[in-house]
Amino acid sequence: MNASIDNADHVEDLAGERYQYGFVTDIEAETAPPGLNEDIIRFISAKKEEPEWLLDWRLKAYRHWLEMEEPEWAKVAYPPIDFQDAYYYSAPKTSADGPKSLDEVDPELLRTYEKLGIPLVEQQMLAGVAVDAVFDSVSVATTFKKKLAEAGVIFCPISEAVRDHPELVQKYMGSVVPYSDNYYATLNSAVFTDGSFVYVPKGVRCPMELSTYFRINAANTGQFERTLIIADEGSYVSYLEGCTAPMRDENQLHAAVVELVAHKDAEIKYSTVQNWYPGDANGVGGIYNFVTKRGICEGDNAKISWTQVETGSAITWKYPSCILKGANSVGEFYSVAITNNYQQADTGTKMIHLGPGTRSTIISKGISAGRGQNTYRGLVRIQPKAHGARNYTQCDSMLIGQECGAHTVPYIESRNHSAQVEHEATTARISEDQLFYCRQRGLSDEEAVTLIVNGFCREVLKELPMEFAVEAQKLLGITLEGAVG
Amino acid sequence: MATSTRNFRSPEPLAPATAWLGDGEAAWAAGLRTAARARLAAHGLPTAKAETWRHTNLNRLLALAPAPEAPGGTPALDHAPGLLAGEAVAARLVFVDGRLNPALSQLDELPAGLEIRPLAAVLGDGQAPEALAQEDATRPFHDLATALMSDGMVLELSPGTVLERPIECVHIALADEGAKAHHLRHLIRLGAESAADIVESRLTLGTGATLVNESTSIDLAAGAHLSLTRLYEGGAEDHGIRQSFARLDKGARLEAFVALLGGALNREEIVAEVVGETASCDLAGVYLLAGRQHGDVITEVTHAVPDTTSNQVFKGVLDDRAQAVFQGRVTVAPGAQGTDGRQLNKTLLLSDEAEIDTKPELEIYADDVKCAHGATTGALDEDALFYLRARGIPLARARHLLVEAFLTDALEGVTSAPLREALAARIQAWSAPEDAKGEEA
Numbered sequence: 001m002n003a004s005i006d007n008a009d010h011v012e013d014l015a016g017e018r019y020q021y022g023f024v025t026d027i028e029a030e031t032a033p034p035g036l037n038e039d040i041i042r043f044i045s046a047k048k049e050e051p052e053w054l055l056d057w058r059l060k061a062y063r064h065w066l067e068m069e070e071p072e073w074a075k076v077a078y079p080p081i082d083f084q085d086a087y088y089y090s091a092p093k094t095s096a097d098g099p100k101s102l103d104e105v106d107p108e109l110l111r112t113y114e115k116l117g118i119p120l121v122e123q124q125m126l127a128g129v130a131v132d133a134v135f136d137s138v139s140v141a142t143t144f145k146k147k148l149a150e151a152g153v154i155f156c157p158i159s160e161a162v163r164d165h166p167e168l169v170q171k172y173m174g175s176v177v178p179y180s181d182n183y184y185a186t187l188n189s190a191v192f193t194d195g196s197f198v199y200v201p202k203g204v205r206c207p208m209e210l211s212t213y214f215r216i217n218a219a220n221t222g223q224f225e226r227t228l229i230i231a232d233e234g235s236y237v238s239y240l241e242g243c244t245a246p247m248r249d250e251n252q253l254h255a256a257v258v259e260l261v262a263h264k265d266a267e268i269k270y271s272t273v274q275n276w277y278p279g280d281a282n283g284v285g286g287i288y289n290f291v292t293k294r295g296i297c298e299g300d301n302a303k304i305s306w307t308q309v310e311t312g313s314a315i316t317w318k319y320p321s322c323i324l325k326g327a328n329s330v331g332e333f334y335s336v337a338i339t340n341n342y343q344q345a346d347t348g349t350k351m352i353h354l355g356p357g358t359r360s361t362i363i364s365k366g367i368s369a370g371r372g373q374n375t376y377r378g379l380v381r382i383q384p385k386a387h388g389a390r391n392y393t394q395c396d397s398m399l400i401g402q403e404c405g406a407h408t409v410p411y412i413e414s415r416n417h418s419a420q421v422e423h424e425a426t427t428a429r430i431s432e433d434q435l436f437y438c439r440q441r442g443l444s445d446e447e448a449v450t451l452i453v454n455g456f457c458r459e460v461l462k463e464l465p466m467e468f469a470v471e472a473q474k475l476l477g478i479t480l481e482g483a484v485g
Numbered sequence: 486m487a488t489s490t491r492n493f494r495s496p497e498p499l500a501p502a503t504a505w506l507g508d509g510e511a512a513w514a515a516g517l518r519t520a521a522r523a524r525l526a527a528h529g530l531p532t533a534k535a536e537t538w539r540h541t542n543l544n545r546l547l548a549l550a551p552a553p554e555a556p557g558g559t560p561a562l563d564h565a566p567g568l569l570a571g572e573a574v575a576a577r578l579v580f581v582d583g584r585l586n587p588a589l590s591q592l593d594e595l596p597a598g599l600e601i602r603p604l605a606a607v608l609g610d611g612q613a614p615e616a617l618a619q620e621d622a623t624r625p626f627h628d629l630a631t632a633l634m635s636d637g638m639v640l641e642l643s644p645g646t647v648l649e650r651p652i653e654c655v656h657i658a659l660a661d662e663g664a665k666a667h668h669l670r671h672l673i674r675l676g677a678e679s680a681a682d683i684v685e686s687r688l689t690l691g692t693g694a695t696l697v698n699e700s701t702s703i704d705l706a707a708g709a710h711l712s713l714t715r716l717y718e719g720g721a722e723d724h725g726i727r728q729s730f731a732r733l734d735k736g737a738r739l740e741a742f743v744a745l746l747g748g749a750l751n752r753e754e755i756v757a758e759v760v761g762e763t764a765s766c767d768l769a770g771v772y773l774l775a776g777r778q779h780g781d782v783i784t785e786v787t788h789a790v791p792d793t794t795s796n797q798v799f800k801g802v803l804d805d806r807a808q809a810v811f812q813g814r815v816t817v818a819p820g821a822q823g824t825d826g827r828q829l830n831k832t833l834l835l836s837d838e839a840e841i842d843t844k845p846e847l848e849i850y851a852d853d854v855k856c857a858h859g860a861t862t863g864a865l866d867e868d869a870l871f872y873l874r875a876r877g878i879p880l881a882r883a884r885h886l887l888v889e890a891f892l893t894d895a896l897e898g899v900t901s902a903p904l905r906e907a908l909a910a911r912i913q914a915w916s917a918p919e920d921a922k923g924e925e926a
Contacts, residue, residue, distance in 0.1 A: 382862075384837065399852035403819065408847040412860055413540075417834030420863035427849050427856040 032089035038062065041190055044089045048159045048193075051166060061179035061189035068183050074346040075375045075407055076315050078288065081253060088191045088224070151207050153237075154199040158226055161197035168199055172230055176259040176294050176323070184255040184317075185292040188224045192257065195225035200235040200266075209465055211240040225256040231266035233299065238269040240468060254313075255290045264299025264326065269307070273468050275475055276312035283342025283371070286314025293320035294350075297329030297358075305332040306349065307463045309472040311479040314343060319377065321350035324358035324386075331360040334460040336472070338479045339372025339404070348378035348409075353386035353419065362393040365457045368404035369480055375407040382419040389419040397427040398456055400449065400480070450477040494530040494543075498550040499629060499666065499696070505555045506633065514608040517618060521631035530625050537754070537783050540810045540842040546724050546750060551666035551696040553633050554582065562589065567655035568686045568716050568907050575650040575681075576601055581657050583635040583667030583697070598646030598679070604637035604670055614639065616672045616702040619730060624754070626726050630700040633668040637699075640683075644676030644706065651682035651901065660693030660722070671701040675709035675737075684904060686716040687725065694722035701729040705737035707761060713741040714904055716911065719748030721776065728754040733793075735761030742899050743770035744908055745780045746915055752781035759786065759793040766795040769898035773915045774807035784813040792823040800895040801832040802888055802916065803839035814846040815858070821851050828858035833865060833891055835884070888916045 032043050041062055045055040070081075148155050154165060162169050179189040200206050231237050241258075254276070260268050270293075279286025289312075295304040306320040322331030333349035351360035366374040376395045397406035408425045430452050438448030453476055454461070461469055500522065507515050530547075531538040562581055564570075569577075575596050579589035585603040592601055607614060621627050638654055658667060675681060689695055705711055717725055725748050731739055745751045751774075757766045772780040786795045801809050815826040832841040845858040865887050873883035892912060899905040 397847075397849070399849065399854075402822075402852055403850075404852065405848070405850045407849060408845075408858070410844060410846070410860070412843045412862060413840070414832075414834065414842075414862040415838075415840045417837055417839060417864045421861060423845070423858075423860040425845075425847060425858050427847060427854060429852040429854075 031087055034087050035084045036086070036088055036191065040088050044191060044193060047089065048162070050159075050162055053170060054162060057174070057179060058190050061186050062191075064180050065183070065186040065190055068186060071183050074317050074377070075373065076317060076344040076346050078315055078344075081288070083187075086253060089193055147207060151204050152201045153204060153206050154197065155210055156197055158192075158195045158197045158228060161228075165197070165199070168230065169197065169228065172259065172261055173226070173228055176261060176296050177257050177292050182292060184290040185257050188226060188255045188257045188292070192224045192226035195227040195256070196229075197227070198229040198237060198239065200231045200237045202232045203234045204232075205235065206237040209238045209240055211242070223252075223254050223256070227256070227258040229259070229268055229270070230261045231263060231268050233263045234265040235263075236267045238465060239271070240465060241270070241272045242275070242468070242471070253288045253290070256292070258291070258293040258320075260295030260304055262295065262297050262299070262302035262304050262329075265301045266299065267303040267305070268295060269305045270295070270320070271464055271468055272306075272308040272310075273464075273472050273475065274308065274310045274312050274316070278312050278341065278343050278479075279314040281341050283314070286343070287312065289313040289316045289318060291318040293318065294323065295321070295331075296323040297326045297331065299329070300326040300355075301328050302326050303330040303332075305334075305463070307334040307460065308336070308347075309460070309464070309468075309475065310335070310337040310345060310347060311475045313345075316343075316345040316347050318347045319349055321352070322360065323352045323354065324360065324389075325354045327355045328357040328359075329355060330358070333360075333362045333364070334463045335364045336367070336457045336460045336476070337365070337374055337376075338367045338476065339369070339374045340479050341370040341372065343372045345373070346375040346377055348376045350379040351381070351391060353380075353382045353389040353391070356385065356387040357389065358386055359390045360392075362391070362395070363459050364393075364395040365460055366395070366397045366406055367400065367453060367456070367480070368397070368406045369400040371403045373405040373407070375409060376425075377409045379411040379413070380421055380423070382414040382416050382421065384415045386416050387418050389416065391419075391421045393423040395423075395425040396456070397425070398453070399427065399429045446477075446480075449480055453480060492532060492534055494532045496525045496530050496625065496629065498547045499530065500525060500632060501550075501552050503553055503633065506553070506635075510608040511610060511613075513613045517613065518632050518634075521628040524620070524622065525625055525628045525632060528622060528625055528628075535623075537781075537812055540808070541750070541752070541779065541781055546696060549664040549694045549696075549722070551664035551694060551724070553635060553666050553668060556584065556635075562586070562657065562659070564589075566688065567653050568684050568714070568904065569651060569653045572903060573650055574653045575599060575648050577653045577655070578638055579655045579657065580636060580669070582659055582665065583669060585636055596646070596648060596650075598643040599648065600641045600643075601652075602639045604634060604639050604672075607639050614672055616674070616704060617670065619702055621728075621730070621756075624728050626698055627700045627728050630668045630670055630698050633666070634670045635668060637669040638671045638673070640671075640673045642675045642679040642681055642709075645678050646676065647680040648682065651684050651904070654683060654685045656685075656687040656697060658687070658689045658695040658697060658723070660689050660691035660695045660720075662693055664694040664696075666696040666698065669697070669699045671699065673701065673711070674704045675706060675711055677706040678708040679706075680710040682712045682714070682901060684714045686718075688718050689720050689723050692720060692722065694724075696724040696726070699727045701727070703729060703731035703739070705731065705733050705739060705764075707735040708737060709734070710738045711740070712900060713739070714899060714901075714908075715741070715743045715753070716746070716908065717744065717748060717751055718746045718911070719751060721749055723748040724750045726750070726752045729756065731755070731757040731766070733757065733759045733761060733764040733766060735764060737761060737764045738767075739765075740767045740898065740900070741769070743768075743782070744911070745770070745772040745774070745782070746911060747774065747778055748780070749777070750779045750781075752783070754781070754783040756785045757787070757795070758789060759795065760789045762790050762792050764793050766793075767797075767898060768795075769798045769895055770800075771892055771895050771912065772799070772801040772809050773912065774801070774809060775804040776807065777805070778807045780807070780809045782809070782811045782813070785816070786814070786826065787816045787818065788821045788824040788826060789818045791821055793821070794825040795827070797828040798895055798898065799830045800892055801841070802835060802891070803832060803841060804835040806836070806838045808840040808842070811841075811843040811860075812846070813844070813858070814848060815856060816848040817851050817854050817856065819850040822853040824851065824854040824856065826854070826856040830860045831891070832862045833888065834862060835865070835888075885917050889913065892916075
C-alpha cells in the first residue's frame with residue numbers, strides 16, 4: 001500500500017475535523033473527594049482491596065513525594081499545578097461484582113468506544129485485537145481472555161493482577177521505575193488507580209497484539225495508570241497503547257508509569273499513538289502528559305523496542321528508556337512528535353548500556369508548527385563494562401512556520417573505548433521546491449504538507465503495527481491542519 | 486552565606502580577602518570588584534547542578550585553594566617560550582604570574598592603529614572601559630576574575646587597520662611552591678573593517694599547583710576579522726579556566742582555534758553573540774588528554790539576526806583516565822532566518838578508563854534555517870590498524886598514524902601556515918609513542 005498517497009486521499013475527509021474525539025460521556029462516577037493526603041491513598045487502596053504491602057508502598061512513595069521538588073529542567077512552560085485541586089480516584093459505577101459480559105456494560109460506555117473505533121464488539125474477531133479498555137481508571141471489559149489463557153499469557157488490569165498474581169506484581173513492580181524515581185513517577189506510585197498487567201511465560205509468543213485504550217473522562221480527574229509487562233525467557237509480546245480524550249477547558253494531569261521487563265532472549269515491542277486533547281488553537285486547556293516509561297533487558301539477547309507517535313497533549317514530557325543489562329541486548333526508540341498551535345513536547349529516550357555487545361538505535365522525528373515547541377532530549381550512556389556496545393542516533397527536526405521552535409539536546413556519555421556511538425541531527429523546513437512539485441501535480445498545500453511530513457516520518461511509521469500505522473498517518477494530517485497557507 | 490548546601494557552593498576557598506588589591510586604582514575599579522564579589526557571594530561557585538558543570542569536578546581545585554599573590558619583585562626569567570617564539574610579531578605580551586612583564590614583552594613600535602595597554606594601567610584611568618562592566622550571572626568564574634583581576638590585555642585596533650603580523654600573548658605561571666591563582670581580564674576591540682591575528686599560549690614552569698582564570702571580552706565591529714589561536718599546556722596540578730564573550734557585528738568574522746594539551750582541569754568556554762547580518766563564527770579545536778587530566782569545551786553561539794553562519798569542529802583524543810566534556814549550543818533566535826549553523830564533535834577513546842561526555846545542542850526558533858550537528862565517540866578502527874600492521878608498521882606507530890590522521894582536519898581551521906606547523910608539532914609530540922619520538926626528533 002502506498003501509504004502517503006492513501007493518506008493524501010484522506011485529507012479532504014479530515015479537513016473539516018478538529019478534534020474528532022472531543023466529547024464527554026455522562027456516566028455516574030464514584031469519586032473520591034478532591035485533594036491528596038494519606039487518607040485519599042488509604043481510600044484508593046481500600047477501594048481496590050489491596051494487600052497491606054501495597055498500601056505501605058504507596059504511603060512510602062507519598063511521603064517521599066512530599067519532600068521532592070517539581071522538576072524544572074525540561075523546556076516546557078505551564079502554570080503551577082495545584083495537586084490539591086485534582087481528583088485522584090474516579091471509577092465508573094458498576095455493580096458490586098463488575099460486569100459479567102458486555103451486555104452488562106453501561107451502553108453509554110459502549111457507545112463511547114464505538115465513537116473511538118475501539119474494536120470491542122463486532123470488530124473483535126476482524127481486528128484480532130484483545131482490548132483491555134481503561135475507562136476512567138478502572139478496566140471494565142476484557143476480551144480474548146480465553147485465547148490468551150490458553151497460551152498462558154496473563155493480560156489483565158493491574159488491580160486484578162495484585163489480587164490474582166501478587167507474587168509477580170510484588171516481585172516486579174517498582175523494579176524498573178522505583179517509587180523514588182522522579183517527581184511524577186513517585187506521585188504515580190502513591191496514587192495509581194489502574195493500568196495493565198501482562199505476563200508472557202517462557203517460550204511463548206503472544207498469539208495476538210495486546211491493546212489498551214486509555215481514556216480520560218470525568219472532569220478534573222488526573223489519570224495515574226501503572227502498566228507492568230513481563231516477558232519471560234524466549235517470549236515475545238507486542239503491546240499497543242492508544243489515547244484519546246474528551247474536549248475540556250481545564251488542564252488535566254496525566255502521570256503514568258510503564259515498566260517493561262524482558263528476560264533472556266525475550267522481546268517486547270511497545271507502540272503508542274498518543275492523541276490526547278492538545279488544547280484549543282489559543283493554547284487553552286489540554287492534557288499535561290508527564291509519563292515515565294522504562295524497560296530493562298534483564299537477560300542476554302533481550303530486546304525492547306519503543307515506538308511512539310505523539311500528536312496530542314498540551315505538554316508532553318516523556319522519555320521511554322531502555323536499560324540494556326543483558327549481554328547483546330537491544331534497545332530501540334522510534335519517535336514522531338508533532339507540536340502545533342501552543343503545544344509543547346519535551347521527549348526523547350535514554351539508552352543505558354551496561355552489558356557487553358549491547359546495541360541501541362534512536363530515530364526521532366520532531367515536527368513543529370504554529371507556535372509549537374518541540375524538544376528532543378536524549379541520553380546515551382555507555383558504562384565501563386559495555387564492551388563493543390553500539391549506538392546510532394538520528395534526530396531530525398522539521399519546522400513549519402516562523403513562530404515555532406525545534407530543539408535538540410542529546411547527551412552522550414561514553415566510558416568504554418570499544419563502544420561506538422554516533423549521533424547526528426538536522427533541522428530543516430519543507431522546501432519551496434517540494435511544495436511546488438506537489439502543487440504542480442494538483443495537490444493542495446495541506447495535502448502536500450501531509451504527504452511530505454509522512455515521508456519525513458516514514459522510518460518511524462513503518463515500525464508501527466498495521467492497525468496503528470493507518471491511524472497514525474491520519475493523525476499527522478489532522479494535527480497539522482491550518483499549519484500552512 | 487558561607488554554608489555549603491546541595492545548591493550552593495561557597496566561593497571562599499577561591500576568593501580570600503585580598504587587602505592589597507586595588508592599590509592605586511580608580512574608584513570605579515573598586516566598585517566593579519565589590520559588585521562582582523557580592524554577586525559571587527550570592528550565587529556561589531558552580532555545583533554539579535549547574536548544567537555546564539555537571540561532569541566537571543571542582544573538589545580538587547577547591548581543596549588546593551589557590552590564592553592570588555601580592556605583587557612582588559619581577560621574577561627572574563630570561564625567555565618566553567611562546568608558540569611564535571622567534572617569529573616576527575606586531576606585538577608580544579608576556580604575563581608572568583598574572584602580571585605583564587615589560588622586559589619580556591615587546592610593546593614599543595606598535596603598528597599604526599594598534600593600541601595595547603596592560604589592564605593594571607587602565608584600572609587607574611578616569612573612566613571604565615564599557616566591556617569591563619560586562620556581567621554574566623551564570624558564570625561565577627567571570628565574576629571571580631573581575632573581583633580579583635590583577636592584569637590583562639586591553640587591545641584596540643582602529644577601523645580599517647589590517648595587521649600583517651600576529652600579536653602574541655604568553656602567560657607563564659611560575660609554580661614552585663604553594664597553590665597560586667592568577668585572575669585576568671582581557672578586552673579586545675576591533676574597529677570596522679580591521680583585522681588581527683592573536684595567538685595566545687600558556688604554560689607553567691615548575692610543579693606546584695596553579696589556577697589561571699581568564700575572562701576575555703571580544704567586540705568585533707562591522708566587517709572586522711579576528712583570528713584567535715589558543716594553546717594550553719599544563720602539568721598535573723595546573724588548572725585553567727577561561728571564558729570568552731564575543732560580539733559580532735555586521736559582516737564580522739571570528740575564527741577561533743583552541744588546543745587543550747594537558748592540565749588537571751582545563752576549561753574553555755566561548756560565548757558568541759552573532760548580532761550583525763552575514764557575520765560568521767567559526768570555532769574549532771582539539772583536546773588531547775592523558776593521565777587524570779580533565780578538559781571542558783563549552784560553546785554557546787547565538788544567531789540573533791538573519792543570514793549568519795557558524796561552524797564548529799572539535800576533536801579529541803583521550804588516553805588513560807582522562808575525561809573530556811563537550812557542550813556546544815547553537816541558538817537561532819526568532820526571526821533569524823537564513824541561519825546556517827553546524828557543529829561536529831568527535832572523540833577517540835584510547836583506553837578503557839577514559840571518559841567523554843558530549844552534548845551538541847540545537848535551540849531553534851526560526852524555520853528557514855539549516856542546522857546540523859553530529860557527534861561520535863569510539864576507538865581506533867580495528868580494520869585500519871590491521872591494515873597498517875599487515876604492512877609491517879608496529880602497533881604503537883600505527884596507532885600514532887591513525888590519531889594524527891584523525892586530528893588533521895580540525896587543524897585545517899588554522900589558516901597561518903607557521904602557526905599550523907607549530908601546533909602540529911605539539912600535537913605530534915603529544916600523540917607519538919615513546920619508541921617513535923626518537924626517530925622523529
